Protein backbone atom coordinates (compact mmCIF):
# COMPACT_ATOMS: atom_id res chain seq x y z
CA UNK A 426 0.00 0.00 0.00
CA UNK A 427 1.37 3.41 -0.92
CA UNK A 428 1.77 5.42 2.28
CA UNK A 429 2.02 8.68 0.29
CA UNK A 430 -1.65 8.46 -0.60
CA UNK A 431 -3.47 10.78 1.81
CA UNK A 432 -6.43 9.36 3.67
CA UNK A 433 -9.70 10.67 2.21
CA UNK A 434 -10.89 13.73 4.13
CA UNK A 435 -13.82 12.96 6.38
CA UNK A 436 -16.98 14.68 5.17
CA UNK A 437 -18.40 16.28 8.33
CA UNK A 438 -21.00 18.50 6.70
CA UNK A 439 -24.31 17.95 8.46
CA UNK A 440 -26.30 18.17 5.24
CA UNK A 441 -24.36 15.22 3.80
CA UNK A 442 -26.06 12.83 6.21
CA UNK A 443 -29.67 11.69 6.16
CA UNK A 444 -29.40 10.21 9.63
CA UNK A 445 -27.98 12.47 12.34
CA UNK A 446 -26.52 9.45 14.17
CA UNK A 447 -24.17 8.97 11.19
CA UNK A 448 -23.18 12.65 11.24
CA UNK A 449 -22.52 12.62 14.99
CA UNK A 450 -20.44 9.43 14.66
CA UNK A 451 -18.31 11.24 12.06
CA UNK A 452 -17.80 14.09 14.54
CA UNK A 453 -16.69 11.51 17.11
CA UNK A 454 -14.21 10.08 14.60
CA UNK A 455 -12.85 13.56 13.82
CA UNK A 456 -12.57 14.49 17.50
CA UNK A 457 -10.52 11.34 18.22
CA UNK A 458 -8.36 11.84 15.10
CA UNK A 459 -7.62 15.44 16.19
CA UNK A 460 -6.71 14.31 19.70
CA UNK A 461 -4.31 11.63 18.50
CA UNK A 462 -2.76 14.02 15.92
CA UNK A 463 -2.08 16.52 18.71
CA UNK A 464 -0.90 13.86 21.18
CA UNK A 465 -3.72 14.74 23.57
CA UNK A 466 -4.36 12.35 26.44
CA UNK A 467 -7.88 11.09 25.75
CA UNK A 468 -10.44 11.07 28.56
CA UNK A 469 -11.75 7.53 29.35
CA UNK A 470 -14.90 7.65 27.19
CA UNK A 471 -12.89 8.78 24.16
CA UNK A 472 -10.07 6.28 24.76
CA UNK A 473 -12.63 3.49 25.02
CA UNK A 474 -14.28 4.43 21.71
CA UNK A 475 -10.87 4.71 20.01
CA UNK A 476 -9.85 1.27 21.29
CA UNK A 477 -13.15 -0.48 20.56
CA UNK A 478 -14.26 1.35 17.39
CA UNK A 479 -17.66 1.73 18.99
CA UNK A 480 -20.41 3.73 17.27
CA UNK A 481 -21.41 6.18 20.02
CA UNK A 482 -24.66 7.30 18.38
CA UNK A 483 -26.98 4.39 17.74
CA UNK A 484 -30.19 4.02 15.78
CA UNK A 485 -32.57 2.67 18.41
CA UNK A 486 -35.23 -0.01 17.92
CA UNK A 487 -38.29 2.14 17.11
CA UNK A 488 -41.02 -0.55 17.51
CA UNK A 489 -40.05 -0.75 21.21
CA UNK A 490 -40.55 3.03 21.54
CA UNK A 491 -43.95 2.82 19.83
CA UNK A 492 -44.87 -0.08 22.11
CA UNK A 493 -43.90 1.95 25.20
CA UNK A 494 -45.97 4.91 23.95
CA UNK A 495 -48.96 2.59 23.49
CA UNK A 496 -48.34 1.16 26.97
CA UNK A 497 -48.32 4.71 28.41
CA UNK A 498 -51.65 5.52 26.73
CA UNK A 499 -53.21 2.21 27.81
CA UNK A 500 -51.85 2.36 31.36
CA UNK A 501 -53.22 5.85 31.93
CA UNK A 502 -56.54 5.35 30.10
CA UNK A 503 -57.53 2.04 31.69
CA UNK A 504 -57.43 3.16 35.31
CA UNK A 505 -60.73 3.73 37.11
CA UNK A 506 -59.06 5.64 39.96
CA UNK A 507 -58.44 9.25 38.87
CA UNK A 508 -57.30 10.30 42.36
CA UNK A 509 -54.65 7.56 42.48
CA UNK A 510 -53.62 8.52 38.94
CA UNK A 511 -53.17 12.17 39.95
CA UNK A 512 -51.22 11.10 43.04
CA UNK A 513 -48.86 8.90 41.01
CA UNK A 514 -48.38 11.65 38.44
CA UNK A 515 -47.41 14.28 41.04
CA UNK A 516 -45.25 11.82 43.00
CA UNK A 517 -43.41 10.66 39.88
CA UNK A 518 -42.98 14.22 38.59
CA UNK A 519 -40.70 14.82 41.57
CA UNK A 520 -39.33 11.28 41.94
CA UNK A 521 -38.29 10.82 38.30
CA UNK A 522 -36.34 14.08 38.43
CA UNK A 523 -34.45 12.62 41.40
CA UNK A 524 -33.99 9.26 39.63
CA UNK A 525 -32.66 11.04 36.53
CA UNK A 526 -30.15 12.77 38.83
CA UNK A 527 -29.00 9.45 40.31
CA UNK A 528 -28.71 7.91 36.81
CA UNK A 529 -26.74 10.94 35.61
CA UNK A 530 -24.33 10.83 38.58
CA UNK A 531 -23.65 7.14 37.81
CA UNK A 532 -23.34 7.36 34.02
CA UNK A 533 -21.10 10.46 34.20
CA UNK A 534 -18.54 8.56 36.32
CA UNK A 535 -15.40 8.09 34.14
CA UNK A 536 -14.29 5.13 36.30
CA UNK A 537 -17.44 3.19 35.33
CA UNK A 538 -16.54 3.16 31.61
CA UNK A 539 -14.70 -0.13 32.20
CA UNK A 540 -17.54 -1.84 34.12
CA UNK A 541 -19.64 -4.59 32.49
CA UNK A 542 -23.27 -3.77 31.53
CA UNK A 543 -23.15 -0.05 32.33
CA UNK A 544 -19.77 0.65 30.67
CA UNK A 545 -21.22 1.27 27.19
CA UNK A 546 -24.10 3.47 28.48
CA UNK A 547 -21.45 5.46 30.43
CA UNK A 548 -19.39 5.96 27.26
CA UNK A 549 -22.41 7.06 25.23
CA UNK A 550 -23.64 9.33 28.02
CA UNK A 551 -20.30 11.05 28.58
CA UNK A 552 -19.95 12.00 24.90
CA UNK A 553 -22.91 14.33 25.49
CA UNK A 554 -20.42 16.61 27.31
CA UNK A 555 -18.39 16.91 24.08
CA UNK A 556 -21.41 17.33 21.80
CA UNK A 557 -24.23 18.77 23.96
CA UNK A 558 -26.35 19.40 20.84
CA UNK A 559 -26.48 15.63 20.10
CA UNK A 560 -29.73 15.25 22.03
CA UNK A 561 -31.45 17.98 20.02
CA UNK A 562 -30.03 16.79 16.69
CA UNK A 563 -31.00 13.10 16.74
CA UNK A 564 -34.61 12.09 16.12
CA UNK A 565 -36.83 12.16 19.19
CA UNK A 566 -37.59 8.45 18.63
CA UNK A 567 -33.86 7.70 18.98
CA UNK A 568 -33.60 9.87 22.11
CA UNK A 569 -36.55 7.99 23.61
CA UNK A 570 -35.06 4.74 22.31
CA UNK A 571 -31.96 5.41 24.45
CA UNK A 572 -34.20 4.24 27.32
CA UNK A 573 -35.16 0.93 25.62
CA UNK A 574 -32.93 -1.36 27.69
CA UNK A 575 -33.61 0.50 30.94
CA UNK A 576 -37.40 0.29 30.44
CA UNK A 577 -37.14 -3.38 29.49
CA UNK A 578 -35.25 -4.13 32.71
CA UNK A 579 -37.71 -2.08 34.79
CA UNK A 580 -40.65 -3.87 33.12
CA UNK A 581 -39.23 -7.31 33.93
CA UNK A 582 -39.06 -6.40 37.63
CA UNK A 583 -42.36 -4.51 37.69
CA UNK A 584 -44.60 -6.98 35.85
CA UNK A 585 -42.63 -10.00 37.09
CA UNK A 586 -43.20 -9.08 40.73
CA UNK A 587 -46.56 -7.23 40.63
CA UNK A 588 -48.32 -9.04 37.78
CA UNK A 589 -50.45 -7.52 35.02
CA UNK A 590 -52.91 -5.64 37.23
CA UNK A 591 -54.62 -2.31 36.53
CA UNK A 592 -52.43 -0.64 39.19
CA UNK A 593 -49.25 -2.06 37.59
CA UNK A 594 -50.26 -0.79 34.15
CA UNK A 595 -51.11 2.63 35.58
CA UNK A 596 -47.76 2.92 37.38
CA UNK A 597 -45.91 1.80 34.23
CA UNK A 598 -47.94 4.19 32.05
CA UNK A 599 -47.27 7.27 34.18
CA UNK A 600 -43.67 6.28 34.98
CA UNK A 601 -42.64 5.64 31.38
CA UNK A 602 -44.49 8.75 30.11
CA UNK A 603 -42.54 10.90 32.58
CA UNK A 604 -39.36 9.02 31.61
CA UNK A 605 -39.99 10.15 28.03
CA UNK A 606 -40.86 13.66 29.31
CA UNK A 607 -37.45 13.61 31.02
CA UNK A 608 -35.71 12.94 27.68
CA UNK A 609 -37.82 15.60 25.99
CA UNK A 610 -37.05 18.13 28.73
CA UNK A 611 -33.29 17.55 28.41
CA UNK A 612 -33.60 17.82 24.61
CA UNK A 613 -35.41 21.15 24.96
CA UNK A 614 -32.59 22.65 27.09
CA UNK A 615 -30.26 22.06 24.12
CA UNK A 616 -32.71 23.22 21.44
CA UNK A 617 -32.25 26.77 20.14
CA UNK A 618 -34.97 29.09 21.54
CA UNK A 619 -36.30 29.76 18.04
CA UNK A 620 -36.76 26.04 17.39
CA UNK A 621 -38.41 25.15 20.70
CA UNK A 622 -42.17 24.52 20.57
CA UNK A 623 -43.99 27.40 22.32
CA UNK A 624 -45.45 24.99 24.87
CA UNK A 625 -41.95 23.81 25.86
CA UNK A 626 -40.78 27.41 26.39
CA UNK A 627 -43.94 28.15 28.39
CA UNK A 628 -43.30 25.10 30.61
CA UNK A 629 -39.62 26.05 31.04
CA UNK A 630 -40.55 29.62 32.02
CA UNK A 631 -42.80 28.23 34.76
CA UNK A 632 -40.07 25.77 35.87
CA UNK A 633 -42.39 22.85 35.12
CA UNK A 634 -39.71 21.59 32.72
CA UNK A 635 -35.98 22.08 33.32
CA UNK A 636 -34.80 25.67 32.80
CA UNK A 637 -32.03 25.65 30.13
CA UNK A 638 -29.73 27.94 32.18
CA UNK A 639 -29.92 25.51 35.12
CA UNK A 640 -28.89 22.60 32.90
CA UNK A 641 -26.13 24.59 31.20
CA UNK A 642 -24.51 24.98 34.64
CA UNK A 643 -23.85 21.21 34.41
CA UNK A 644 -22.15 21.61 31.03
CA UNK A 645 -19.76 24.14 32.61
CA UNK A 646 -19.16 22.02 35.70
CA UNK A 647 -19.89 18.29 35.35
CA UNK A 648 -20.05 17.88 39.13
CA UNK A 649 -23.30 19.82 39.67
CA UNK A 650 -26.92 20.18 38.46
CA UNK A 651 -27.58 16.56 37.48
CA UNK A 652 -31.39 16.08 37.23
CA UNK A 653 -32.99 16.81 33.85
CA UNK A 654 -36.78 16.52 34.14
CA UNK A 655 -37.41 19.72 36.11
CA UNK A 656 -34.28 20.18 38.21
CA UNK A 657 -36.19 20.49 41.49
CA UNK A 658 -34.15 17.70 43.12
CA UNK A 659 -30.72 19.10 42.21
CA UNK A 660 -30.22 20.52 45.72
CA UNK A 661 -31.05 17.15 47.29
CA UNK A 662 -28.69 15.29 44.92
CA UNK A 663 -25.92 17.80 45.70
CA UNK A 664 -26.39 17.43 49.46
CA UNK A 665 -26.32 13.65 49.12
CA UNK A 666 -23.14 13.87 47.00
CA UNK A 667 -21.59 16.03 49.72
CA UNK A 668 -22.36 13.38 52.36
CA UNK A 669 -21.57 10.26 50.25
CA UNK A 670 -19.37 11.05 47.25
CA UNK A 671 -18.40 7.38 46.68
CA UNK A 672 -19.42 6.34 43.16
CA UNK A 673 -20.24 2.77 44.21
CA UNK A 674 -22.88 4.03 46.66
CA UNK A 675 -24.55 5.83 43.74
CA UNK A 676 -24.26 2.75 41.55
CA UNK A 677 -25.89 0.61 44.26
CA UNK A 678 -28.64 3.20 44.72
CA UNK A 679 -29.23 3.31 40.97
CA UNK A 680 -29.47 -0.49 40.72
CA UNK A 681 -31.84 -0.64 43.71
CA UNK A 682 -34.11 2.11 42.38
CA UNK A 683 -34.06 0.69 38.85
CA UNK A 684 -35.24 -2.70 40.08
CA UNK A 685 -37.72 -1.70 42.76
CA UNK A 686 -38.96 1.91 42.51
CA UNK A 687 -42.04 1.13 40.41
CA UNK A 688 -42.66 -2.05 42.41
CA UNK A 689 -42.66 0.05 45.61
CA UNK A 690 -45.12 2.49 44.03
CA UNK A 691 -47.53 -0.37 43.23
CA UNK A 692 -47.23 -1.77 46.78
CA UNK A 693 -47.85 1.67 48.32
CA UNK A 694 -50.90 2.26 46.13
CA UNK A 695 -52.34 -1.18 46.81
CA UNK A 696 -51.73 -0.74 50.55
CA UNK A 697 -53.40 2.68 50.82
CA UNK A 698 -56.15 2.07 48.28
CA UNK A 699 -57.30 -1.15 49.91
CA UNK A 700 -56.68 -0.05 53.54
Ligand SMILES: [Zn+2]
Pocket residue numbers: 529533554643647
Ligand atom coordinates in the same frame (compact mmCIF):
# COMPACT_ATOMS: atom_id res chain seq x y z
ZN1 LIG B 1 -23.30 15.01 32.52
Ligand SMILES: [Zn+2]
Pocket residue numbers: 553557611615640644
Ligand atom coordinates in the same frame (compact mmCIF):
# COMPACT_ATOMS: atom_id res chain seq x y z
ZN1 LIG C 1 -27.18 18.21 28.52
